[in-house]
Amino acid sequence: MKILQEFKAFAMRGNVLDLAVAVIIGAAFGKIVTSFVNDILMPPLGVLMGGLDFKDYVWVMIQATGDKPAVTLNYGMFIQNIIDFLIIAASIFLLIRALSHLKKKPEPEVAAPAPPTKDQQLLEEIRDILKAKN
Secondary structure (H helix, E strand, O other), rough: HHHHHHHHHHHHOOOHHHHHHHHHHHHHHHHHHHHHHHHHHHHHHHHOOOOHHHHHHEEEEOOOOOOOOOOOOOHHHHEEEEEHHHHHHHHHHHHHHHHHOOOOOOOOOOOOOOOOOHHHHHHHHHHHHHHHHH
């Protein structure tokens, strides 16, 4: 039972919940960016490249024979995933950068001056005595 209580205390800490929310939002954001890349960005890019689609780039290692499908190295999908990653990374960078600019920076607190040292106190007393004599 103690282990369940410890796990509950761990799971209910703010950092774990924040991380769970971040993972869920990140997955949804990834789907949005993937759709943006596949459905909006890549078609015009493919037209500019002469109608080619990265997904069509494969290297056939073994040709298909009978019931056996071909063995291919799908380097076009790899390129597509790199583009997806770069766009997601840039989007997250810009989002975090914008959010950090929106946060108010705390005013730096003015530190109280340090109390005078024993030597400084003695010098002030000497100064005051000399002023009083004049």
